[in-house]
Amino acid sequence: MTIKAILFDAYGTLFDVYSVKEKCEQHFQGKGEEISRTWREKQLEYCFLTQILQKYEPFDQLTEKALRASLAIHGTEGSEKECAELMKEYEQLSPFEETEEVLKQLKGKQTFIYSNGTRGMLEPLIENNGFQDLIGALSADEIRQYKPSPASYSYAMEKLGLDKTDILFVSSNQWDIAGASSFGFKTAWINRAREPVSALGFEPANIYSDLKGLLEEK
Amino acid sequence: MTIKAILFDAYGTLFDVYSVKEKCEQHFQGKGEEISRTWREKQLEYCFLTQILQKYEPFDQLTEKALRASLAIHGTEGSEKECAELMKEYEQLSPFEETEEVLKQLKGKQTFIYSNGTRGMLEPLIENNGFQDLIGALSADEIRQYKPSPASYSYAMEKLGLDKTDILFVSSNQWDIAGASSFGFKTAWINRAREPVSALGFEPANIYSDLKGLLEEK
Incomplete structure (x- = not known):
């Protein structure tokens, strides 16, 4: 070879990106699994979209926007502090x-x-x-x-x-x-x-x- | 203005792209809704992906590949004739x-x-x-x-x-x-x-x- x-x-x-699921569950009870799943889907979607649009934004910013999108889709929202805490999980997957x-x-x-x-x-x-x-x-x-x-x-x-x-x-x-x-x-x-x-x-x-x-x- | x-x-x-759902249901009973949904998701995914890869393929070809992908994901497959019939639905949405x-x-x-x-x-x-x-x-x-x-x-x-x-x-x-x-x-x-x-x-x-x-x- x-x-x-x-x-x-x-x-x-x-x-494992779904290891954020437990933290999501702590903050948004009963919705941890679906929030973490949509978070990942939106993260990829935004990444592909900005690439096609030739409008680059760094992945940490897109990941935070994707989190906010996921929360909105699942009928909730997070405080600045909650979102920052969840984002921090990406450093501890x-x-x-x-x-x-x-x-x-x-x-x-x-x-x-x-x-x-x-x-x-x-x-x-x-x-x-x-x-x-x-x-x-x-x-x-x-x-x-x-x-x-x-x-x-x-x-x-x-x-x-x-x-x-x-x-x-x-x-x-x-x-x-x-x-x-x-x-x-x-x-x-x-x-x-x-x-x-x-x-x-x-x-x-x-x-x-x-x-x-x-x-x-x- | x-x-x-x-x-x-x-x-x-x-x-309405989901108007293919009924035809999918005729061919694949009990799975029409999920097959038509995944078909659309994969159609968009392949379209974005080939755009990013700079490997253009016409939309009818991608749509047919997306149909085959959806059928595989839902544990089934279609004959040439069935796929051609479902593709024909795109002309009759x-x-x-x-x-x-x-x-x-x-x-x-x-x-x-x-x-x-x-x-x-x-x-x-x-x-x-x-x-x-x-x-x-x-x-x-x-x-x-x-x-x-x-x-x-x-x-x-x-x-x-x-x-x-x-x-x-x-x-x-x-x-x-x-x-x-x-x-x-x-x-x-x-x-x-x-x-x-x-x-x-x-x-x-x-x-x-x-x-x-x-x-x-x-």
């Missing part, structure tokens, strides 16, 4: 069960997070989970072009100083796999939710049910 | 209750559909509803740049030979309103589903619960 570096998506791939062990086993390889999240979101998340010796961080915010745009993947490639074919890109998000495959990276889709393969095309090279599958690629 | 032309989105604005009357009252103004749908989808839809004397059709397919990209709205403007400020853009889709407002059109959001205003910004100039509101703008 000629892979020289592995790029990981953060949200949904290494870290839980990793998936196997994340740490897999990153440890991949030590010695070049591994980086490549996320739409800003450095200001990613660095505390890595530190709070004690992963600073296991993985580095690159953010699409540095080029202000969101994944899954070709410009975003191109930036990551140039930053690593490698060729497309040197890089394995890992994500549990099908839109991210579509973008990375279409750009020319080798891709591994972590299909945690057992979704059907996208009918759009741009398929992954490999599909695994969790990150442990990557150890076969070593 | 200085408006010289009114551009209408088609799907969800003049015509029902208009909303007030659509025809409002278009009649706007006669004398320049009115056009401006849709992501191809001409091959829009023209039969207009004819099957007997609207050929009421409204013209422009398609983003002509420039192979989907709404809500700035390039798509710019194309429509140039095609009409008018300035931004001469054009009122009407849609029930918030992403379309965001795109058109951000581009610089005057916009009217037909908020049929009584959704909260988007937290993203790019707000419409006016909000109406159905198309009849436009008659106030005359």
Whole structure:
């Protein structure tokens, strides 16, 4: 295998975005699950929309707007303090069960997070989970072009100083796999939710049910 | 008022995309509603995704892929013949209750559909509803740049030979309103589903619960 570096998506791939659910439930009883789900949907929608509109806004701002949208959709609203507290949860997301062990086993390889999240979101998340010796961080915010745009993947490639074919890109998000495959990276889709393969095309090279599958690629 | 032309989105604005629900129900009993809903969600997702990936595919192809995706998600699949029959429904969507009357009252103004749908989808839809004397059709397919990209709205403007400020853009889709407002059109959001205003910004100039509101703008 000629892979020289592995790029990981953060949200949904290494870290569970639905781990904010409990905090949502504390603030908005009986609605925690649906608020956290719509929050994530709106976060992605706003990210795609600003990319298409060519009106970039940083991911932390979009995430906060998405939270407010979700609260409104579910017939509630949050104080400044509540929203700030919920936003803080994004720095403390839980990793998936196997994340740490897999990153440890991949030590010695070049591994980086490549996320739409800003450095200001990613660095505390890595530190709070004690992963600073296991993985580095690159953010699409540095080029202000969101994944899954070709410009975003191109930036990551140039930053690593490698060729497309040197890089394995890992994500549990099908839109991210579509973008990375279409750009020319080798891709591994972590299909945690057992979704059907996208009918759009741009398929992954490999599909695994969790990150442990990557150890076969070593 | 200085408006010289009114551009209408088609799907969800003049015509009800969920009118395919009954046909879905005939083919896939007990699942018609959820299949038609996911079909629409995937249609939009694929459209946004190919726009971001810069991998344009015509809307009829994306719509058929979206149908196959929806069927797979709901644990079923369709024969070639069934899918072709369901696709044919897109040429026979029902208009909303007030659509025809409002278009009649706007006669004398320049009115056009401006849709992501191809001409091959829009023209039969207009004819099957007997609207050929009421409204013209422009398609983003002509420039192979989907709404809500700035390039798509710019194309429509140039095609009409008018300035931004001469054009009122009407849609029930918030992403379309965001795109058109951000581009610089005057916009009217037909908020049929009584959704909260988007937290993203790019707000419409006016909000109406159905198309009849436009008659106030005359």
